[in-house]
Amino acid sequence: MSVTTLIIVHTVSMFRDGLRLALSATPDFKVVGEAGNGQQAIQMVDQVDPDLVLMDIDLPGVHGLEVARAIKRSHPHIAVILFGPVNDGSSVVKAIRAGVSAFIPPSIEFAELLETLRQVRRGEYPINDLVLSSPEVAATVLEAFRQMVGDDDTQTVFSPLSARELEVLELVAAGRTNREIATLLDISNQTVKNHISSILRKLAVNDRTQAVVYAMRRGWIKVVLPNGS
Incomplete structure (x- = not known):
């Protein structure tokens, strides 16, 4: 089984610790770095070149969407998954245009998060299934x-x-x-x-x-x- 490497980007260290611990029990994923803000995330991506970046949209300094754009410009092969407000159609559209592979709620269950990570690793784009179930968001994105x-x-x-x-x-x-x-x-x-x-x-x-x-x-x-x- 090939191992998918990823970095976690979130301002809350306890969130990063918990997610890293949960992922450590999953043999097909390996956390190779963590960052607490956007600038650190960009630097870490340059250093470790992970397969995935799992990142909060609301970061201090450089916003998560800007970080996603920067990553996709310099490392187009890296998939970016954002935690964000899935009821905000404008943010969803901006995330799609930034090249984000999935846009998921912070409250997502771990089992569903794992499935999303695996879908993205397979080259799928689960943003529709997880986000566009809201008619208001769907209308904004489709417009x-x-x-x-x-x-x-x-x-x-x-x-x-x-x-x-x-x-x-x-x-x-x-x-x-x-x-x-x-x-x-x-x-x-x-x-x-x-x-x-x-x-x-x-x-x-x-x-x-x-x-x-x-x-x-x-x-x-x-x-x-x-x-x-």
Whole structure:
């Protein structure tokens, strides 16, 4: 089993201690560093080059979003996971644009955190499943996607995706979870996962959100919010 290295960035030392202790009992993750503020985090990333950075958004000095941007600019292969207010659509949009892989509530259960870490390690993008269940947040995030459609680099080309894959991707764009997509399309959860893996491979993107933005910019899909608006 390969070990995934990570650093923990949080102002509260007791939080870091508790999380490090909990992760030490998990053989597939290894904490290789800790930081208490944004500047320390950037320096530590440069020194140890971890696979993941698990970081609070509300940091003194350099804000967590700025730290995430700095990390993704200089180390694009490092995945960043932010603890933050998941009911704040603006912060979620900024996190997505900063290249954050997951945006999770500070109150998340440890078992769910572990699953999120493993999803990110596999190259998945669990931000939809954990955050976009709130209609207000979904509306804010999806409106930001709509605005991207008008970017100068928008282009319409032949879609390499099948009709079913486009159906799946539209539901992903609407903030639906894999389970919901499976129910709506009357297919298995594993089939949904297979479709998403195929979409990412065909579009040569790393995550679900990149696939949505890519497809919307080319006019392959439209976004309809879960309430039909």
